[in-house]
Amino acid sequence: MRRSEKSGPATRLTAAGLVVACSVSVGTALVARADSVSDQKKRNDQKIAALGQQLEGTNASLARAYVNLERTNAALPIAQQRVVAAQSAQAQAQAAQAAAEDTEARAVAAEAKARAYNDEVAQRLAVAQANEQRAKEQLAKSSTDLVSSQDALDSYAAEVFQGSDQESQLGMVFGSTSPQDFANRLVMADTASAVASDTIDKLAAMTVDNTSTRSYLTSVRGEIDDLKRQAEAALQGAEAAAAAATQAKNQSIIAKNNAITAAQNAAAAKTQLDQLKTKQASAAADLAAQRQNEAADLASAQAESNRLQAILVEQARKARIAEQQRLARLKAQRDAKIRAERAKAAAAKKRGQVYVPKDPPPVQSDPTPSNYLTYPANGPTTSGFGMRWHPILKKWMLHDGLDWGIPCGTPVYAAAPGDVIRAGWRASGWGNQVVIDHGIHRGVDLVTTYNHLTSIVKFSGSVNRGQLIGYSGTTGYSTGCHLHFGVYEDGTPVDPRKWL
Numbered sequence: 001m002r003r004s005e006k007s008g009p010a011t012r013l014t015a016a017g018l019v020v021a022c023s024v025s026v027g028t029a030l031v032a033r034a035d036s037v038s039d040q041k042k043r044n045d046q047k048i049a050a051l052g053q054q055l056e057g058t059n060a061s062l063a064r065a066y067v068n069l070e071r072t073n074a075a076l077p078i079a080q081q082r083v084v085a086a087q088s089a090q091a092q093a094q095a096a097q098a099a100a101e102d103t104e105a106r107a108v109a110a111e112a113k114a115r116a117y118n119d120e121v122a123q124r125l126a127v128a129q130a131n132e133q134r135a136k137e138q139l140a141k142s143s144t145d146l147v148s149s150q151d152a153l154d155s156y157a158a159e160v161f162q163g164s165d166q167e168s169q170l171g172m173v174f175g176s177t178s179p180q181d182f183a184n185r186l187v188m189a190d191t192a193s194a195v196a197s198d199t200i201d202k203l204a205a206m207t208v209d210n211t212s213t214r215s216y217l218t219s220v221r222g223e224i225d226d227l228k229r230q231a232e233a234a235l236q237g238a239e240a241a242a243a244a245a246t247q248a249k250n251q252s253i254i255a256k257n258n259a260i261t262a263a264q265n266a267a268a269a270k271t272q273l274d275q276l277k278t279k280q281a282s283a284a285a286d287l288a289a290q291r292q293n294e295a296a297d298l299a300s301a302q303a304e305s306n307r308l309q310a311i312l313v314e315q316a317r318k319a320r321i322a323e324q325q326r327l328a329r330l331k332a333q334r335d336a337k338i339r340a341e342r343a344k345a346a347a348a349k350k351r352g353q354v355y356v357p358k359d360p361p362p363v364q365s366d367p368t369p370s371n372y373l374t375y376p377a378n379g380p381t382t383s384g385f386g387m388r389w390h391p392i393l394k395k396w397m398l399h400d401g402l403d404w405g406i407p408c409g410t411p412v413y414a415a416a417p418g419d420v421i422r423a424g425w426r427a428s429g430w431g432n433q434v435v436i437d438h439g440i441h442r443g444v445d446l447v448t449t450y451n452h453l454t455s456i457v458k459f460s461g462s463v464n465r466g467q468l469i470g471y472s473g474t475t476g477y478s479t480g481c482h483l484h485f486g487v488y489e490d491g492t493p494v495d496p497r498k499w500l
Contacts, residue, residue, distance in 0.1 A: 062287070063479055066392050069283035072276055079273040086266035093255065093262035100248065100255035107248040111241035118234035125227040128220055135217040142210045149203045287392075301477075304428030308435070312491035315421060315437055316445030320490075323440040330363045368441035373415040373499040374465060376450060377472060377483050379406035385495040400493035401449070401486035408454055408481035410472040414463040415448050415485075415500075423459040430484070431476025432456055434469050446499070449486040452478045 341357035348355035383403035387396045418438035426433045432453035438446040454473025463469060472483045487496040 062392060063477065065283060065287040065289075067479065069280065069287050070391075072280040072283050076273070076276055076280065079269065079276050083266065083269040083273050086262065086269040090259070090262035090266045093259040097252070097255040097259040100252040104245065104248040104252040107241065107245040111238065111245045114234070114238040114241040118231070118238045121227060121231045121234045125224065125231050128224045128227055132217065132220045132224060135213055135220055139210065139213045139217060142206055142213060146203065146206045146210060149199055149206060153199050153203060301428040304426060308422070308426075308428070309491045311421070312435075312445070312447055312488050315447070316490040319437065319440050319445040327363060334360045334363055370498075371500060372438075372441060372446075373448065373487070373496070374413075375500060376413050376415050376448075376485055377404055377406050377410055379404035379410070379483070381405075382482060385493075385497070398493070401451070401484050402496045404483045404485065406472050406481065406483055408471075408473045410483070411468055412450050412453065412470050412472055412483055414458075414465060414467045414469050416446075416465050417463065418448075419462050420458055420460050420469075421447075423456050426476065429477030431478065432470065432473065433476075434458065436463060436469075444489040445491075447488040447491075448496075449484075449488070451484040451486065452476050452482065 337360045338357070341359065345355045345357045381402060382405040383399060385402060386399060388399050389395075390397045414436055416436075416438045418436040420434060421437045422433065422435035424433070425431065430449070430451040432451075432455065434450045434453065434456055436448050436450075438448065440446070450469060452473055452475050453470040454475065456470040458467065458469040472481060474481045478484075485496055487494055487499055
């Protein structure tokens with residue numbers, strides 16, 4: 001019973017501790033893996049976002065196919081890790097379930113053993129109590145018989161030594177009237193003595209038996225007290241074992257439910273992985289199909305770009321001629337003014353007067369400040385001017401402007417005064433585009449372009465600095481809402497920051 005008492009709490013501790021330990025270890029592992037997977041997903045999302053910027057100027061369908069493939073490729077390792085983690089959690093949960101069920105079985109067996117021992121102690125206690133009752137009854141009877149026998153013996157002694165001559169035994173012997181009467185009386189006296197002697201022996205035996213019964217009764221009562229203590233302990237042990245069995249059963253149910261959930265999670269993760277693999281194959285096929293059209297699209301875009309450059313070069317040539325003509329007119333006008341002033345001085349001298357000629361200021365050909373252009377929109381720069389690697393075409397390509405990450409529909413303003421020379425949809429990938437010629441500044445013909453617009457407000461004519469010309473968007477070869485702002489010097493793209 002003492003072993004059962006000690007094993008009861010230990011069984012409960014094992015049942016509870018087993019599931020708690022498994023839950024903690026599985027939970028810790030899953031949290032660590034979740035953190036790792038979450039970090040990987042963040043890095044992948046950043047990579048995909050940067051990839052979208054790299055793909056500007058690429059056919060939209062090809063860019064979309066490539067981004068989808070890259071997103072799927074990035075998601076596959078994460079999905080595989082989730083499958084491994086889910087399967088590991090499933091194995092741990094199943095092991096916890098098996099251990100919990102084993103603990104439950106041992107707890108149930110311990111309960112049955114404790115209850116059996118409790119029943120055994122109860123039976124032994126009932127037997128001891130029955131023996132006590134019999135011993136008490138036997139002691140009471142022997143005590144009564146002992147008192148009766150003692151009384152009879154006392155009466156016999158009184159009759160022998162204290163009775164009348166005729167009634168006492170001595171009277172019976174010495175009161176005889178003849179030899180035959182004496183003999184008869186002597187036989188009667190001897191018989192009475194034998195009876196008395198038997199009574200004395202019986203009394204002695206009864207006294208010994210009574211003493212033995214009292215000793216047995218004392219022993220039985222001690223056994224009963226000990227059995228009562230054992231019965232109380234056995235009952236407590238049985239109750240503890242029953243509580244441990246109930247707790248172990250509950251923990252077993254929890255562990256079983258956890259194992260079922262873990263199996264479902266593992267199956268869901270495996271399904272997601274299979275779906276991603278299917279999606280990857282589809283995205284790869286789509287990319288291969290779209291890549292075949294890229295050469296033709298690039299040729300068309302390059303032709304469009306060449307046409308724009310030819311227009312800008314011609315516009316620059318005309319603007320330079322016009323500027324030269326303007327400067328020549330200003331210079332001729334200045335020379336004429338100088339000649340007129342000198343003629344006035346000569347005429348005054350003939351009249352004997354003094355006239356100081358006033359020379360006009362020199363003609364300035366380039367008064368443009370370095371920050372001539374103002375920002376057409378406010379927003380963070382998402383991509384700068386310069387060469388960048390094209391992940392699909394596997395070559396370096398020029399990103400000929402600045403990208404500002406602004407929401408679609410954001411107002412876009414003219415960066416300086418000028419004339420709109422082109423406005424509308426362009427198949428080169430710029431989508432809705434506005435091109436403004438600002439004339440000759442710092443010796444070059446300055447042109448700005450505003451690309452991927454959602455809509456255009458100003459299609460032609462002159463514009464003032466800060467005048468609304470359209471709204472930002474993601475038309476053409478674009479992977480998200482933004483404004484691509486380009487600056488050209490004599491038809492050649494340059495970094496807009498040198499003019500802003």
